Amino acid sequence: MASPSPAGDPPFHDDLVADILIRLPTLADFGRACVSCPAFRRVITSHSFLRRLHALHPPSLLGTRTSSRFYPAEPPHPSAAAARALADAADFTFSFLPNPGSWMVRDERGGRFVVDRNEGGDDTFTTIAVCDPLFRRYVYLRTWPPPSRIDRTS
Known part of the structure; x- marks a missing residue:
């Protein structure tokens, strides 16, 4: 006789549950399944299941x-x-940054943007920030002046 499963866990193996859950039609359904049962959440958040899920549901444009x-x-x-x-x-004009309008987008990835602005007359010293336009937050990145040359002949 099989031992009873802990409360809340279905009497199926995770592989079978994954094969059933992967057939859900929308990503919102996966979110609902995650909150409905701890066993479903364990299966859905596993790396192997997420790889299969992202292959079937690529990110939306x-x-x-x-x-x-x-x-x-x-x-x-x-x-x-x-x-x-x-x-x-979201605020894609970056009006939440100091001196809005003076920032130039250098890179964007994962919903965050690397922006910079020229503080002086040359392009050597710039202020660089990483910002999130959805939550209107930013963090300055530290910049160091280039190291001075050391004369080792003396």
Whole structure:
């Protein structure tokens, strides 16, 4: 006779649960399944399941960004509603930074932007920040002046 499973755990193996859960149609359904049962959460948050999930549900295109503006995806694109919500919530003009309008975007990845501005007359010393336009937060990165040459002949 099999021993009873702990309360809340289904009487199935994780592989079988994963094969059932991977068939859910939307990413929102995976979120609902995670909060509905601890065993489902354990399966869904495992690395092997997440690899399968991301292969079936690639990240959505939310829009494009130019130097001055964010252009959200428009209907009939499947992610148009999420893109519009992002455009309404985020500040892609970076007005939350000191001296808005003087910052130049250098890189963007994972929803965060590396921006900089020239503090002096030359391009040697710049202020660099990483900012999150959705939460309107930024962090300055430390910059060091280039090291001076040391004369080792004496």
